[in-house]
Amino acid sequence: MVEIPLGRFFPADSIIHKLSPVVKTISFVALAVGSLFLSGIVDSLILFSFWISLLLLSKVPLGEYIKTLWTIKFLLLLIVIFQLFFTHGKVLLDMRILRITEEGLLNATLLTVRMVFAVFFSITLSYTTTPMEISSSIEAIVGKLPMKTKRVSELGMALSLTLTFIPLLSLQTNRIIMAQKARGVEFNGGSFFKRVRNSLSVVIPVITTSLKKAQDTASALEIMGYEPGHTLRSLDKMSWSINDSIILISTAVSITAVVIL
Numbered sequence: 001m002v003e004i005p006l007g008r009f010f011p012a013d014s015i016i017h018k019l020s021p022v023v024k025t026i027s028f029v030a031l032a033v034g035s036l037f038l039s040g041i042v043d044s045l046i047l048f049s050f051w052i053s054l055l056l057l058s059k060v061p062l063g064e065y066i067k068t069l070w071t072i073k074f075l076l077l078l079i080v081i082f083q084l085f086f087t088h089g090k091v092l093l094d095m096r097i098l099r100i101t102e103e104g105l106l107n108a109t110l111l112t113v114r115m116v117f118a119v120f121f122s123i124t125l126s127y128t129t130t131p132m133e134i135s136s137s138i139e140a141i142v143g144k145l146p147m148k149t150k151r152v153s154e155l156g157m158a159l160s161l162t163l164t165f166i167p168l169l170s171l172q173t174n175r176i177i178m179a180q181k182a183r184g185v186e187f188n189g190g191s192f193f194k195r196v197r198n199s200l201s202v203v204i205p206v207i208t209t210s211l212k213k214a215q216d217t218a219s220a221l222e223i224m225g226y227e228p229g230h231t232l233r234s235l236d237k238m239s240w241s242i243n244d245s246i247i248l249i250s251t252a253v254s255i256t257a258v259v260i261l
Contacts, residue, residue, distance in 0.1 A: 079108065176209075
């Protein structure tokens with residue numbers, strides 16, 4: 001099955017869901033990037049504590065995060081294998097052909113932790129913020145940048161459509177795969193060319209469906225009177241609360257600690 005968590009919103013009545021989309025976008029993206037600078041146990045514990053707090057406050061089940069990790073299991077496994085067996089250093093286990101070194105073990109652990117935290121903070125934004133809110137927040141952030149030529153509304157619309165279409169495309173792909181399996185198509189068995197031919201029975205309908213949805217969306221936007229370059233107005237006004245300030249300050253403190261420690 002194809003599972004893509006990006007753009008998937010998990011509705012809940014929580015403090016995190018009620019935060020300003022601008023604050024969540026800035027904070028969670030900064031935390032995801034800051035995760036890539038982890039270098040030890042102390043700073044890892046700091047981000048872990050922060051994420052646990054977000055998990056409890058957002059009321060998003062832990063299982064949702066585990067499902068997301070499962071979708072990138074091969075990427076994590078690849079990172080571990082390359083670092084574990086192809087890093088030079090003090091040998092811990094010699095298997096003649098392959099050697100596990102102390103430096104390789106440390107690098108594999110550190111890079112895996114970095115990747116996991118980056119993914120967790122990224123999908124926390126996705127689970128607690130709707131695609132429209134994310135696009136509106138990025139539009140608001142970019143609109144504050146000192147640029148002479150800005151087509152902010154088009155950026156927001158493109159991002160909103162992208163975040164909306166990704167989960168729909170994932171769902172449609174799963175449906176086509178199940179339909180083809182019901183017809184007796186095997187995707188894992190047979191020769192290489194047979195598997196490629198069977199894969200085309202999924203790829204072609206997905207492309208056709210995507211083009212049809214894109215055409216329908218373009219027609220809907222045209223009917224609604226959307227014109228590229230014109231500033232769009234939202235019915236929901238973004239507000240600022242004390243919780244937004246707390247999250248923003250906590251984020252700044254956590255990232256500073258990660259960089260310094």
